[in-house]
Amino acid sequence: MTYISNEELDNLHHIYRINLINSCSGYKSANLIGTKSSNGIENVAVFSSVTHIGSNPPMLGFFCRPTTVLRNTYENIKSTDYYTINHIYLPILEDAHHTSAKYDSQISEFDKTNLISEYKNEFKAPFVKGAPIQLAMEYVEEYNIKANDTILVIGKIIGLHVNDDLLEDDGFINLSKAQVATINGLDGYAIPGLNKRFDYQRPKL
Amino acid sequence: MTYISNEELDNLHHIYRINLINSCSGYKSANLIGTKSSNGIENVAVFSSVTHIGSNPPMLGFFCRPTTVLRNTYENIKSTDYYTINHIYLPILEDAHHTSAKYDSQISEFDKTNLISEYKNEFKAPFVKGAPIQLAMEYVEEYNIKANDTILVIGKIIGLHVNDDLLEDDGFINLSKAQVATINGLDGYAIPGLNKRFDYQRPKL
Numbered sequence: 243m244t245y246i247s248n249e250e251l252d253n254l255h256h257i258y259r260i261n262l263i264n265s266c267s268g269y270k271s272a273n274l275i276g277t278k279s280s281n282g283i284e285n286v287a288v289f290s291s292v293t294h295i296g297s298n299p300p301m302l303g304f305f306c307r308p309t310t311v312l313r314n315t316y317e318n319i320k321s322t323d324y325y326t327i328n329h330i331y332l333p334i335l336e337d338a339h340h341t342s343a344k345y346d347s348q349i350s351e352f353d354k355t356n357l358i359s360e361y362k363n364e365f366k367a368p369f370v371k372g373a374p375i376q377l378a379m380e381y382v383e384e385y386n387i388k389a390n391d392t393i394l395v396i397g398k399i400i401g402l403h404v405n406d407d408l409l410e411d412d413g414f415i416n417l418s419k420a421q422v423a424t425i426n427g428l429d430g431y432a433i434p435g436l437n438k439r440f441d442y443q444r445p446k447l
Numbered sequence: 448m449t450y451i452s453n454e455e456l457d458n459l460h461h462i463y464r465i466n467l468i469n470s471c472s473g474y475k476s477a478n479l480i481g482t483k484s485s486n487g488i489e490n491v492a493v494f495s496s497v498t499h500i501g502s503n504p505p506m507l508g509f510f511c512r513p514t515t516v517l518r519n520t521y522e523n524i525k526s527t528d529y530y531t532i533n534h535i536y537l538p539i540l541e542d543a544h545h546t547s548a549k550y551d552s553q554i555s556e557f558d559k560t561n562l563i564s565e566y567k568n569e570f571k572a573p574f575v576k577g578a579p580i581q582l583a584m585e586y587v588e589e590y591n592i593k594a595n596d597t598i599l600v601i602g603k604i605i606g607l608h609v610n611d612d613l614l615e616d617d618g619f620i621n622l623s624k625a626q627v628a629t630i631n632g633l634d635g636y637a638i639p640g641l642n643k644r645f646d647y648q649r650p651k652l
Contacts, residue, residue, distance in 0.1 A: 243581075244614055245568070248605040251505055254618070261618035263502040266580060266607060268534055269622060269629035269639060270499070271473030293498050294475070295510060296595035297468040300456055303592075305500060305508075329473055335643065343648035354651050363450070375471060376448075385590045387508075389601055390501035396594055400453040402471060409449055413459070413466035417474060417631050423642075424474035424629050426622050430644045434474060434629055434637035438540065441634070443548035446559050 265427030272330035272423040272431065274338055275304070276359065276368040277318030284350040284359050284368050285314045287341045290425040292327055300399040301382065302327065305392050314347045319395065323381045324366045328373035332421035332433050339429070363401060374420035376403040414439070470632030477535040477628040477636065479543055480509070481564065481573040482523030489555040489564050489573050490519045492546045495630040497532055505604040506587065507532065510597050519552045524600065528586045529571045533578035537626035537638050544634070568606065579625035581608040619644070 246254075246262075254262065270290035277285045295301040306316045319325050330338040337355035345351060352359045352368070359368035362376075369376040378401035385394040408415050418436040426432060451459075451467075459467065475495035482490045500506040511521045524530045535543040542560035550556060557564045557573070564573035567581075574581040583606035590599040613620050623641040630636060 243608045244611050246607045246609075251604065251607065256503065258618035259505070260502045262607070262614075262620065263505045263604070264499055265618075265620040265622065266582060266604070266609070267497050267499050267507050267532070268476030268478055268580075268627060269474055270476065273473055291498050292472050293496050293510065294469055294472050295592060295597060297465045298461065299595065300464070300468045300471075301594055302472050303510075305498065327472070332642075336645070339645045340648050340651075343650045345650050349650075375473075377471060382594050385592070385599070387500060387590070387601065389506055389587050389603075390504065392500060394590070394599065396592065398594075399456065399468065399471070402451040402456065402467070403448045404451075404471070406449050409467075413463035413470075414632050414635065415467065415470040416635070417470065418637060422473060424639055426639075426641060427619050427644075429646070430619065430621075430641055432623060432639035432642045434631075434639035436631060436635055437537075437628070437637045439632075439635045440541070440544045443545050445548045445550050445554075446545075 261427055270425040272425045274328045274330060274341065274370050274373070275315050276326040276328060276370060277315050278322060278367055279318045279347065280321040283348060284352050285318055286351045286357055286368070286370060287315050288330065288338050295396060301396055302379070302399065303394050303396045305394055307392050316393065316395065319381050322366060325379045325397065326367045326369045327377040327379055328370035329375040330423045331374055332423065334372070335423060335431055339431070362403065365401065374405040374408060374422060375415065466632055475630040477630045479533045479535060479546065479575050479578070480520050481531040481533060481575060482520050483527060483572055484523045484552065485526045488553060489557050490523055491556045491562055491573070491575060492520050493535065493543050500601060506601055507584070507604065508599050508601045510599055512597050521598065521600065524586050527571060530584045530602065531572045531574045532582040532584055533575035534580040535628045536579055537628065539577070540628060540636055544636070567608065570606065579610040579613060579627060580620065
């Protein structure tokens with residue numbers, strides 16, 4: 243195995259380091275977060291840090307950096323309270339990844355890609371049309387991560403749209419049936435097929 | 448599409464809800480966190496919430512619930528400051544998932560599965576032998592998530608072991624070459640193959 247020590251990590255070329263550290267934690271979720279600014283400009287951006295926080299109440303979190311373009315998403319959420327989480331799947335891979343480009347806040351990524359915004363049930367933020375899972379989210383709270391000045395944004399799921407054929411009898415959503423993507427590092431995408439579901443585990447005697 | 452509203456989410460059967468909400472955020476990382484208690488008992492437990500926090504300094508976070516058996520991991524980290532993050536891959540899928548069983552803190556999951564602990568470079572916490580990526584982690588800080596009383600634990604990567612053949616010239620770790628797993632929901636595992644890496648994206652004119 244290759245071993246990279248603390249000191250070596252500190253001295254890596256920064257491109258090498260961001261590739262290495264972004265891919266060393268394992269596979270990541272692949273989502274598009276949709277928002278609308280208070281003056282009506284839609285935004286959609288790729289995120290790989292959406293994480294389960296709890297089921298009851300149903301809450302998800304994601305991390306954003308105050309110093310990058312992704313701040314458009316954060317600012318829109320702060321000024322409107324609402325956002326959508328949409329799953330990236332095979333047919334939109336290229337356009338989804340393109341939303342990582344640093345567009346000015348006055349430009350909508352919906353206008354620069356083939357991604358299409360969609361409104362449902364009078365929810366104020368735009369969904370990504372065609373996404374097999376679309377979540378309507380309401381801002382709950384945030385935490386400033388002191389160690390590196392990122393922000394953890396926590397939201398509550400207030401509506402869940404899912405393609406009928408993905409939803410199994412016990413509530414399990416079979417992501418592989420919709421060719422949902424997962425992210426390896428900053429720029430690698432995979433489309434997994436479900437390998438196995440296990441039973442609930444109890445201690446062995 | 449099936450639509451589940453806020454009110455319907457609140458009234459779901461709890462097993463249905465935990466399956467639904469755990470699988471609605473997309474694919475999750477599949478890691479084993481290794482710790483050792485202050486009185487020398489090893490622990491290893493599956494986590495699906497390890498998330499990239501930042502590359503410089505290199506930091507990862509994960510969420511844990513104070514009320515479940517996973518508290519063994521948290522308590523060991525709090526009392527020793529050190530832990531390991533090891534990637535779940537195809538050959539250890541079943542044993543890795545079994546660590547979700549609620550064992551008493553006096554019992555090591557290494558004794559109840561075929562997982563083998565391994566010590567390297569005098570690092571105090573046990574790695575999982577054979578895991579294609581093994582991270583030596585040091586506790587940095589934690590945040591109490593008020594919305595549902597979970598804890599976000601943030602740690603710094605102070606050493607990184609990676610199988611030579613996964614590491615590409617630009618620092619990218621190709622997880623698919625090691626049959627690294629990703630988690631769908633609570634109990635679904637997939638072994639992705641890499642689909643595509645994209646270039647760095649710049650705004651279109």
